[in-house]
Amino acid sequence: MTDATERQVEQAQSAALRLANVDAAERDAALEAIADAVRENSEAILAANAEDVAAAEELLAEGEYTQALVDRLKLDEGKLESIAEMVESVAGQTDPLGETLAARELDEDLELYKVAVPIGVVGTIFESRPDALVQIAALALKSGNAVILKGGSEASESNRVLYETIVEATDAMPDGWAQHIEAHAEVDALLGMDDKVDLLMPRGSSEFVSYIQDNTQIPVLGHTEGVCHVYVDEAADLEMAEDVAVDAKVQYPAVCNAVETLLVDDDVAEQFLPGVVERYREAGVELRGDAATREVVDVDPATDDDWHAEYGDLELSIKVVEDVYEAVEHVNAFGSKHTESILTEDADAAETFMTGIDAASVFHNASTRFADGYRYGLGAEVGISTGKIHARGPVGLDGLTTYKYYLEGDGQLVATYAGEDPRPFTHREFDGDWHPGHLADE
Structure with a gap:
């Protein structure tokens, strides 16, 4: 073998x-x-x-x-x-x-290309x-x-x-x-x-x-796994927020960019939760919530394991939070660095959430289901990397x-640029595309 x-x-x-x-x-x-x-x-x-x-x-x-x-x-x-x-x-x-990512003249007729x-x-x-x-x-x-x-x-x-x-x-x-x-x-x-x-x-x-x-x-x-969140801020358009929150779970629950935990600001919980819970139930979603959620709607209690869970199915946990800062804290504690979304009309809250979250994709007023290579215009995807390198x-x-460095020269010697009286490098950035021997063509 x-x-x-x-x-x-x-x-x-x-x-x-x-x-x-x-x-x-x-x-x-x-x-x-x-x-x-x-x-x-x-x-x-x-x-x-x-x-x-x-x-x-x-x-x-x-x-x-x-x-x-x-x-x-x-x-x-x-x-x-x-x-x-x-x-x-x-x-x-x-x-x-073959795309030239950078071009730099080191000296006359000595050009470096990153390709x-x-x-x-x-x-x-x-x-x-x-x-x-x-x-x-x-x-x-x-x-x-x-x-x-x-x-x-x-x-x-x-x-x-x-x-x-x-x-x-x-x-x-x-x-x-x-x-x-x-x-x-x-x-x-x-x-x-x-x-x-x-x-x-x-x-x-x-x-x-x-x-x-x-x-x-x-x-x-x-x-790796997608433990994705949607946060409904106190300044959200609640009708839009309901549509987005449902889409993020129901449209295709088996994939890694589907939402697994819904976070709701306590200032809008009583107004928002009954309607969205009804729509989730109509779609067959099994719901769990923290104590504050269960004071507003009748759902099963959530356990600590639920905040870590990637259900990959018609299941959702709900948590009521005090403000955007608690939402950020929860996401960074329990998320998988995949995709997170804030629903709000407050630009400051959106900025706080989007810059404070450690994830590969962070959205404002959009479903987490948009995290996809085809939808991003990449043609397709090999996968969704939740790391940070490469x-x-x-x-x-x-x-x-990846890239490779190509150096096009005309017989230059390193000794010319060293010693007691070294020739200085120009190190000048310029617009240009590499192709073999183009200096000779000139």
């Missing part, structure tokens, strides 16, 4: 070096081919997905799976069309490679959503990275067919640019290949991401690139 996995990773390494030099138009054509193939192969994809869903529903009945997991697993014609459109959206993004390049070989380990495999593969291809794909066992049939669809559609790309692994032993082998894999991106619980971080020397960009929030194409 280890030898086979190593061969796959070595093949991806070789492909990454070649893929970095594939023309943008060719990469875009390959992405368009993936979108077409997803549509054309829909019958086989949905048949495989039906097997996964049937097996998951059996485990749901036995209490081993949650309804949220089963919901994330399901595909239909509409979702497949959304997947195809997502791939086309990635193809339509500006090419992230965007692919990371190399990226390993991804993700949860039950089969569409994640296509999203990640599309972003990797567009950004010139080879990718190792490991989905959850609950989506194994769907992932196999989707992977085969992608590989067959991209036969013009360097062989081995996308690899698929399935077994836990293969993951363990992958974690030990820090000399061959440049970045790992796990998507899952905090415990899962911590396990990956603790068992590898490969840099890890973690996508990439933060929805990780799109920019998060899959």
Whole structure:
């Protein structure tokens, strides 16, 4: 198993070096081919997905799976069309490679360029959503990275067919640019290949991401849980706040950017809570609240565990807070640094909340469900990073690139700039794009 996995990773390494030099138009054509193939192969994809869903529903009945997991697993014609459109959206993004990020003249005919390049070989380990495999593969291809794909066992049939669809559609790309692994032993082998894999991106619980971080020397960009909050301030437009709070929970509760805790200022609790609770109940949301909430509405008591909970389902905890400062304190204590939102017409309160919260995304008068790579205009996302290094929030194409320094000279020697009478550097910033040998062209 280890030898086979190593061969796959070595093949991806070789492909990454070649893929970095594939023309943008060719990469875009390959992405368009993936979108077409997803549509054309829909019958086989949905048949495989039906097997996964049937097996998951059996485990749901036995209490081993949650309804949220089963919901994330399901595909239909509409979702497949959304997947195809997502791939086309990635193809339509500006090419992230070769962009000159900075240009500096060190001296006459000695110019330094900072240029965007692919990371190399990226390993991804993700949860039950089969569409994640296509999203990640599309972003990797567009950004010139080879990718190792490991989905959850609950989506194994769907992932196999989707992977085969992608590989067959991209036969013009360097062989081995996308690899698929399935077994836990293969993951363990992958974690030990820090000399061959440049970045790992796990998507899952905090415990899962911590396990990956603790068992590898490969840099890890973690996508962990989403314990998201909506805070209804005393100066909120309560009708709008009700709509946003309901959307943030009900529109799609199984995803990481759905709200899990609603915070309400005590000055508007009596006015706001009865209406929003009625709408939540109509949508089938199971509600829990602190003592102050239960003085206004009849809901189950919340425990300390509820403030930490990522329900991923039609469940919500509610807490009444004294003011925006207590809201900020609660979010920073219990949030997962994912996405938080304040609903208010008071600009000062909005600024206090938005600058005081430690999270990848902080919104004003908007649903937390907007925290998404596609909705941000990134085409898609590999995941949502709740860390702060390299990439933060929805990780799109920019998060899959790094940079390289190119120095264009004309025979300059370091000795000229040292010694008793050194020549000074100019260190002048200028607008310019790098291409090989352009000084000679001049």
